[in-house]
Amino acid sequence: MEKRIYTPGVIHRLSMYLRYLSQLDDVGRITVSSREMSDAVNVNSAEIRRDLLTFKASGKRGVGYDVKALISKFNEIIGTQEQTNIILVGAGNLGAAIINFDALKKHGFVIAGVFDKDARKIGKEVGDKIVQPMDKVKEVVMDSNVKTAIIAVPSSAAQNTAEELAKAGIKVILNYTSARIEPLPGVMIQTTDPVEKLLHTLYYLKKTGSA
Amino acid sequence: MEKRIYTPGVIHRLSMYLRYLSQLDDVGRITVSSREMSDAVNVNSAEIRRDLLTFKASGKRGVGYDVKALISKFNEIIGTQEQTNIILVGAGNLGAAIINFDALKKHGFVIAGVFDKDARKIGKEVGDKIVQPMDKVKEVVMDSNVKTAIIAVPSSAAQNTAEELAKAGIKVILNYTSARIEPLPGVMIQTTDPVEKLLHTLYYLKKTGSA
DNA sequence: TAGATTGTTAATCGATTAACAATC
């Protein structure tokens, strides 16, 4: 597995490149220039070349880059090969949406268990997973060597859920609610508001009068 | 309405400040120092002071900032007052999750209509909205002066949906799927992958060996 | 006054972009 760590900005552009390159590959394109990629993904062509440089992907002057070579290079960097088990707490709409995102699978993350507090949800099938009660978390954490949990419960339940997860041995919590979670000893907490980027965009559109 | 446009970075920090300040206000705190805020939201205290400067929020040296004053200032900047109507296409899990985010409401965005192609979903209640068929989009766009639509359909349907929306008079599309949408004349398209930030964080954790 | 904390400047850091020689 590629060991270098890139900034979020670079990784973001990388996913955009990948998306566009897959489209090209689908229609049988062999090479692509930084100019073309620039037009398609709206990133300055010099920046693209510099990115490709840091990814150690090289092209042919006067010709461009090999589409398939870039795709396999990028997939390697994103780390699709190595599987990482995570669990998901909260089988509501947001949780269900997360289960169904193939982007997670595509990036090598496997949802090893889905949990919910709501007795009515337990035993139900969501996506291709069966919802389990919270007291099963510990077992799954041990059995599947899980360190990371995504919290997608109602904001009001976020803090409680985090504390339960900490007790069950979870080391990293991705808080996918809009509530702040108080620090817990020995646990890394990352809050990611699910609509944040949507809001930024809307905010921008509103201010510029386009929305 | 405050007319200045701030960068996504600033707005992101602003929402974090707001979240923390509300907590303080709830427990009756009157003032807060940039140091305290810094500890709570993990942003350098100098940066916080500079942010507050650009927001034209002032404090008292040796004391700190007034909590309530900051809150109302920030709400003003985010533009909660002025309502903007938008529509949502796609009443699946992701769509339902979007409807239930009060963050949208809190920032002054009103979902004026929810639409879906799937005949089985039409007429059903999702959140507090009734799902309508796609051929009603035009009507709602006209009646409620809607320019902006959020697309939360399966990736495979994104392009088609965008084209239909363009025909119905939509000017701005927020593509909340992981598919790329080809440019459409007269329409601004913004793609926001719903799990992107989640993936970045996971990617980072994986590479550092913490996940 | 003494201690704390703001307001603000200047330094640093990192990311983006322009430009162009190298070379296919």
Next chain:
DNA sequence: TAGATTGTTAATCGATTAACAATC
């Protein structure tokens, strides 16, 4: 060769941070 496009350097831009005088 002529045209195109990479690879790479240097310039620019913007965001973050350290530092500290002003002042509550």
